[in-house]
Amino acid sequence: SQTIHQWPATLVQPVGSPLSLECTVEGTSNPNLYWYRQAAGRGLQLLFYSVGIGQISSEVPQNLSASRPQDRQFILSSKKLLLSDSGFYLCAWSTGYQDSYTFGSGTRLTVV
């Protein structure tokens, strides 16, 4: 069966520090991968999606970036965090055939 792993679960980082969040999927090949952000009490904002290795589409301009170095690995990064980057970050995957997305357990990022 397919599983999605996301870590770390919580992170407290100072303003201006770098960020790396990792997401991996097991049990499937060539998944579509997604990064979402959820601000406190708000809905979901799609940040990046990827349909294959090295293929990244950005939905919103910001100081975050994403990379997909391997088929089932998706990384969210920042060189210098801002206070406004605080939030709950969710990774998700799908088969790409109009089926449901499966979400990871999320990372709570607090920038101080």
Next chain:
Amino acid sequence: GDSVTQMEGPVTLSEEAFLTINCTYTATGYPSLFWYVQYPGEGLQLLLKATKADDKGSNKGFEATYRKETTSFHLEKGSVQVSDSAVYFCALIYNNDMRFGAGTRLTVKP
């Protein structure tokens, strides 16, 4: 573009009350429709889905029917429990582009 509109919360109910969370959609094609649930501090979990008109999705006592004529996918449960307290998201997908509603927070009091 395609979009989903769901009723604003928060919704507060007593245990064993009837629940309805309204969801309507706008789509140019024939999307699949979903309800997701998010418990505190967790990711989203798929609750139920429907892929074509008149389909009824159901899970854990929750139901929703894909109504093409009213472009709706309302979530219902006959008797809510405290453990149902969570945020509920309606969503649609078409051409592998998933759109989420803003979420409705449900609190069930004993």
